[in-house]
Each structure stands twice: as C-alpha cells, then as structure tokens.
Amino acid sequence: MKVDFWQISRDPPARVVALIAARVLAQGERLLVVSADAEQRQLIAKALWAAGPESFLANGHAGAAGEERQPILLSDVCEAPNGASHVVFADGAWRESTGxxxxxxxxxxxxxxxxxxTWRTLAGxxxxxxxxxxxxxxxxTKIA
Structure with a gap:
C-alpha cells in the first residue's frame, strides 16, 4: 500500500483534492474523499465540478442514491461503496483503513x-x- 503525505502550504485542500482526483481518474481508478467537516466536503464537491474549463470531475456524497456509481465519493467515514482503490484524507486526520x-x-x-x-508509526x-x-x-516536490 502506498501512503502519500501532502503538506499543504499555499492551495486550499479542495484544490489539492481536485488535482489528485484528476490524476486518479486518468489512471482509470475510483476515489474516496474523507473529511469529518461537512462544509469542507461541500467545498471539495464544488472544486471537483469546476475542475477545468473543458471538463468536470463527477462526484457524489455517501448515502445519496447511486453512490456506488460515483467515480469520486465524498464521505465522513472511510468506507467506499463506490469500490474506490484510492482514498484522500482531506481534513488532515489519519484513519486506519484497509482495502x-x-x-x-x-x-x-x-x-x-x-x-x-503517523509518518513515524507507518515507518515500521x-x-x-x-x-x-x-x-x-x-x-x-517529492521530499521523501
């Protein structure tokens, strides 16, 4: 399992999630975006819909109808009914996760x-x- 730590200093998390989401979808994968903050999830949804002038990154919220069909699913828990192989913890909180x-x-x-x-814990x-x-x-820039 690959774990990427992204230290945000300039762009808001919603913009960074949109960047990651575009790359994940380009690889033919699905994404789960987790945040305990409902307002942050709404900002991320807006950023995904407005990701580019020629395209948008379709997404939906966990618990809504058709959640299993969403290429990007926004949730407050680390469960992926959309079959996501990638997950973003947008609120900075690590969650134990498998799959x-x-x-x-x-x-x-x-x-x-x-x-x-979390970095130290995962080292071993x-x-x-x-x-x-x-x-x-x-x-x-990749530092480590």
Missing amino acids: FARLFLLFGEDTLDAARG AAGVERSFYRQDGGRW
Whole structure:
C-alpha cells in the first residue's frame, strides 16, 4: 500500500483534492474523499465540478442514491461503496483503513504534528511505501 503525505502550504485542500482526483481518474481508478467537516466536503464537491474549463470531475456524497456509481465519493467515514482503490484524507486526520491501494493524507500547519506521528508509526509497517510531498511555490516536490 502506498501512503502519500501532502503538506499543504499555499492551495486550499479542495484544490489539492481536485488535482489528485484528476490524476486518479486518468489512471482509470475510483476515489474516496474523507473529511469529518461537512462544509469542507461541500467545498471539495464544488472544486471537483469546476475542475477545468473543458471538463468536470463527477462526484457524489455517501448515502445519496447511486453512490456506488460515483467515480469520486465524498464521505465522513472511510468506507467506499463506490469500490474506490484510492482514498484522500482531506481534513488532515489519519484513519486506519484497509482495502485501498493508495492513500493520501493532506495536512497543513494545524495538523503537522499528527502527520509526523503517523509518518513515524507507518515507518515500521509491513507492506507500506511512504512518500512525502511539499508545495514549493506552485509546484509539488517529492521530499521523501
């Protein structure tokens, strides 16, 4: 399982989720986006619908009709009725999860200590490949 830590410093989480979502869908995969914050989930939904001038990233909310057909599902829990192979923790809170090929933990200054703790905890986990990305200006740079 791949776990990517993305340290957000410039762009809002909704914009970063849209970037990740576009890449995941381009690979033919499905995505689950988890946030305990209902307002943040709404902002993410809007960002996904307005992702590009020629396209949008179709998405829906967990619990709504047709959730299993959504390529991107927004939820407050780490359950993927849409069969997602990738999950983004948009609110900076790590959740134990199984069944995903790739996990993205987005964090900022307010959740930096928790992200560091998760990084250390996963260091000894079997079958886990960790990566760390940081925003440098307008670009994402892989640090570790």
